[in-house]
Amino acid sequence: MGLQAVFFYLFAFVAVASAFMVISARNPVHSVLFLILVFFNAAGLFLLTGAEFLAMILLVVYIGAVAVLFLFVVMMLDIDFAELRSGILHYAPIGALVGLVLAAELIFVVGRSVLTPEAEKAITMPIPSPEVRTNTAALGDVLYTHYVYFFQVSGLILLVAMIGAIVLTLRHRENIKRQDISKQVARTPATAVEVVKVKPGQGL
Amino acid sequence: MDSFFLTYLWPAIVMIGQSLLLLVCLLVFIAYILLADRKIWAAVQLRRGPNVVGPWGLFQSFADLLKFVFKEPIIPAGANKGVFLLAPLVSVTLALATWAVIPFNENWVIANVNVGILYVLAISSLEVYGVIMAGWASNSKYPFLGALRSAAQMVSYEVSIGFVIVTVLLCVGSLNLSDIVLAQKDGIGTAVGLPSSFLDWHWLVLFPMFVIFFISGLAETNRPPFDLPEAESELVAGYMVEYGSAPYMMLMLSEYAAILLICALTTILFLGGWLPPVDVWFLNWVPGIIWFILKGTLVFFMFAMVKAFVPRYRYDQLMRLGWKVFLPLSLAMVIITAFVLKLTAGA
Numbered sequence: 001m002g003l004q005a006v007f008f009y010l011f012a013f014v015a016v017a018s019a020f021m022v023i024s025a026r027n028p029v030h031s032v033l034f035l036i037l038v039f040f041n042a043a044g045l046f047l048l049t050g051a052e053f054l055a056m057i058l059l060v061v062y063i064g065a066v067a068v069l070f071l072f073v074v075m076m077l078d079i080d081f082a083e084l085r086s087g088i089l090h091y092a093p094i095g096a097l098v099g100l101v102l103a104a105e106l107i108f109v110v111g112r113s114v115l116t117p118e119a120e121k122a123i124t125m126p127i128p129s130p131e132v133r134t135n136t137a138a139l140g141d142v143l144y145t146h147y148v149y150f151f152q153v154s155g156l157i158l159l160v161a162m163i164g165a166i167v168l169t170l171r172h173r174e175n176i177k178r179q180d181i182s183k184q185v186a187r188t189p190a191t192a193v194e195v196v197k198v199k200p201g202q203g204l
Numbered sequence: 205m206d207s208f209f210l211t212y213l214w215p216a217i218v219m220i221g222q223s224l225l226l227l228v229c230l231l232v233f234i235a236y237i238l239l240a241d242r243k244i245w246a247a248v249q250l251r252r253g254p255n256v257v258g259p260w261g262l263f264q265s266f267a268d269l270l271k272f273v274f275k276e277p278i279i280p281a282g283a284n285k286g287v288f289l290l291a292p293l294v295s296v297t298l299a300l301a302t303w304a305v306i307p308f309n310e311n312w313v314i315a316n317v318n319v320g321i322l323y324v325l326a327i328s329s330l331e332v333y334g335v336i337m338a339g340w341a342s343n344s345k346y347p348f349l350g351a352l353r354s355a356a357q358m359v360s361y362e363v364s365i366g367f368v369i370v371t372v373l374l375c376v377g378s379l380n381l382s383d384i385v386l387a388q389k390d391g392i393g394t395a396v397g398l399p400s401s402f403l404d405w406h407w408l409v410l411f412p413m414f415v416i417f418f419i420s421g422l423a424e425t426n427r428p429p430f431d432l433p434e435a436e437s438e439l440v441a442g443y444m445v446e447y448g449s450a451p452y453m454m455l456m457l458s459e460y461a462a463i464l465l466i467c468a469l470t471t472i473l474f475l476g477g478w479l480p481p482v483d484v485w486f487l488n489w490v491p492g493i494i495w496f497i498l499k500g501t502l503v504f505f506m507f508a509m510v511k512a513f514v515p516r517y518r519y520d521q522l523m524r525l526g527w528k529v530f531l532p533l534s535l536a537m538v539i540i541t542a543f544v545l546k547l548t549a550g551a
Contacts, residue, residue, distance in 0.1 A: 002212070003212055027284075029284075029287075029340060030287075033287070033337070036333065052317070052318060052319045053319055053322070056319050056322035056323060056325075056326045057322070059326035059327070059329070059330065060322070060325055060326045060329050060366075063326075063329070063330055064326065064329025064330060064332070064359075064362065065329070065359060068332060068333075068336070068355060068359055071333075071336055072352070072355070075336075075340050075348075134318050135318070135319075136318070136319060136379055179520070181524070
């Protein structure tokens, strides 16, 4: 248990410290890099609680894909940092309000077992012990067997959102030269080359 | 005090010892893989390749190592110093960290974790950060363009690699790398009635996925013909332009460690890991690690030959191949595999 506690405090401390650096770093790219460090340590915390599948998915999805896009966008942006800093007090009350709401929600969720002990019974799917069913298989049971229709519906909603985003941003301009690979492959010497016999001294 | 030693200290010492042993073996292997890469490339072009340092040039990589280490590291004045130096470190650490879960033989693995293949996928998806950080911190045009290209390329091909892995996992039913190897003991060959042999490995059952994985592996590790991040005719050396001496060596090292990792993964997923090709006594007598290394080296030989044969892709063709060819193909294969497994399981 002792070793676990050491690692818990290590991950937790680095996560909180780098979360602080995310908002205090001057350079936005550094901010994103610190954000990645926060994700990484959160994955470590998941591992400590035995949620190995969640930890790996956090790494693959959030760090491997989402944060890369963040980094892309931030690197491409041309921001005037001084101007960005000047508005910081202006937005402080709104930020504080959002933070307060989040903190209250967190307290309610985490303190639920203390405030309303009967709420624990509302969890419909009991968590199987790791010896019986691995973490990954247990998650699969819940998502793909017991709640498969809800899972499908949420997938469809995401698909609709994606199609909507593409429809809104797609500009298919005409009269631009495009490469059509199947057309190119379908070309034969008969359709592409014309063999002409040229008499000497005459030209075409 | 005694129990503290036995519960914490001794396992830690054992693990550090194992890791160091693996690290040293891996680094020496990378040195010779680098030499093999150059030799094979040279042989295809009817050259001799490096042949001066040591007999047949066998010590060339070590001479290169000394050269890189003793050169003066240069950091560009406009570079973001911290990130610039952090990038090679991140690349090398991540590229070597993946090897912790690779099983070289039965029970020859440092960390035999349940979600081994996901760990490999996760850590190799982090490798893109080394490239982006290097490109951005250099604060110059070519590295930045190279980094953007590389990041887009690695993220794109990870998708098809992920689907290929999913098909293998569907056949195996476990995320553990050792289980994946052991599951290849019986397959098509044993179903027909033959003894356990190379026909049982996944390369035959999932042949299209084997090909997709190999090509995606080339793209994922920025190997030719997909080496657009370093395309010297357009970008000089891509994200590595501003690097020299030891930091450059680390970037190079991480690249080759990633290539070897793809070779090892191909061996584990499709070529039966440490299993002997035919189940007869004198082949079983050969230790599994030898088979593993032989298969991995064979895959690397294919990597090296591709580098020598195939001209470089154009960037839009590369993206088209990833998103419009490999993604639908691998997705269809996932569905087909799932259907076949479901139908045969019922029978």
